[in-house]
Amino acid sequence: MNEKKRNFDQAAKTWDSNERRQGLADGVFCAIKDNVAIDKNMRALDFGCGTGLVSLKIQPLVREIVCADSSMGMLEVLQSKIRASDLDNISTLYLPEGELSVISGNYDLIFSSMTLHHINNLEELFLKFGELLAENGYLCLADLDSDDGLFHEDNSGVYHNGFDRSELISLLKKCGFKYLRDLTAVEIEKEIQSGIKRKFTIFLIICRK
Ligand SMILES: C[S@@+](CC[C@H](N)C(=O)[O-])C[C@H]1O[C@@H](n2cnc3c(N)ncnc32)[C@H](O)[C@@H]1O
Numbered sequence: 001m002n003e004k005k006r007n008f009d010q011a012a013k014t015w016d017s018n019e020r021r022q023g024l025a026d027g028v029f030c031a032i033k034d035n036v037a038i039d040k041n042m043r044a045l046d047f048g049c050g051t052g053l054v055s056l057k058i059q060p061l062v063r064e065i066v067c068a069d070s071s072m073g074m075l076e077v078l079q080s081k082i083r084a085s086d087l088d089n090i091s092t093l094y095l096p097e098g099e100l101s102v103i104s105g106n107y108d109l110i111f112s113s114m115t116l117h118h119i120n121n122l123e124e125l126f127l128k129f130g131e132l133l134a135e136n137g138y139l140c141l142a143d144l145d146s147d148d149g150l151f152h153e154d155n156s157g158v159y160h161n162g163f164d165r166s167e168l169i170s171l172l173k174k175c176g177f178k179y180l181r182d183l184t185a186v187e188i189e190k191e192i193q194s195g196i197k198r199k200f201t202i203f204l205i206i207c208r209k
Contacts, residue, residue, distance in 0.1 A: 006158075008070070009072060009073030012051060012073035015053075020190070021053060022053065024188065025053035025054045025057070027185050028204065031186075031204040032058070032204065035140075035181065035183065038058070038062060039062075040062065040063055042062040043064045043065075043066075043107050044108065045065070045103070045105075045109070045111070046058070046065065046111055047068055047129075048070075048118070049074070049078060050069060050071075051074055051078050052067055052082075055090065058111070059087060059089065066092075066103075067091070067093065068093040068094075069092070069093075070097045072094060078092055104132075106132065106133075106134050107137060108134045109137060109138050110132060110139050111141070112140075112141050114142065116163070117160040118159065119159060120159045123171060126175035127175050129175075129177075133209055137209065138180075139206070141172075143162070144202055145162050145184075146162040147200055150192045150200075176209065178207060178208045179205070179207055180208060181205075181206050183203065184202070185203065185204040186201070187199060188200045
């Protein structure tokens, strides 16, 4: 665990220029779309939306989407995309760290991509998701399988070196969720040292209340 704060505001400026991130977001989106019956009546929440790489793919499929993040810099990039495309069913929510009470309402689809490893207290977050999720709603969580701390070049702000899926599913059950399924959404090969590559996988866990 590395509690040094990560500067996502700074990273936001060039976030979208990274092809690996774009591919990862595509893979997570496809895994959600192929495994959850998304419909136009749904209200969705993207927790840790970043610049909206996944949110903007879900946006055309739902009635409304709220994109929450603790980085104003990330949200500003997303806001400029929303303005440029004149989208009227998507909004951003600034969520200072540790202030989950800022999120309110009822959501048919709550999803999060590559953000859980930045959250220290997952039990608190999952209990909050339980309050926010509609009775027939879906919770979709995508993040790294255990990565031995090798995925990120800079581990600041990383509280979890990926996850053991069964441990995460146990915690979700403890927080009141019914586990539906898990799958591998994305496989990435990445150079971790000069000339040494390693494969990383990103899971999608789908739950209901
Ligand atoms: C690795 S990025 C993923 C962004 C986006 N989901 C994507 O797939 O491109 C992690 C995001 O989580 C946000 N984040 C980190 N800690 C957070 C917290 N406690 N509450 C809300 N967002 C948080 C960061 O600001 C950042 O935008």
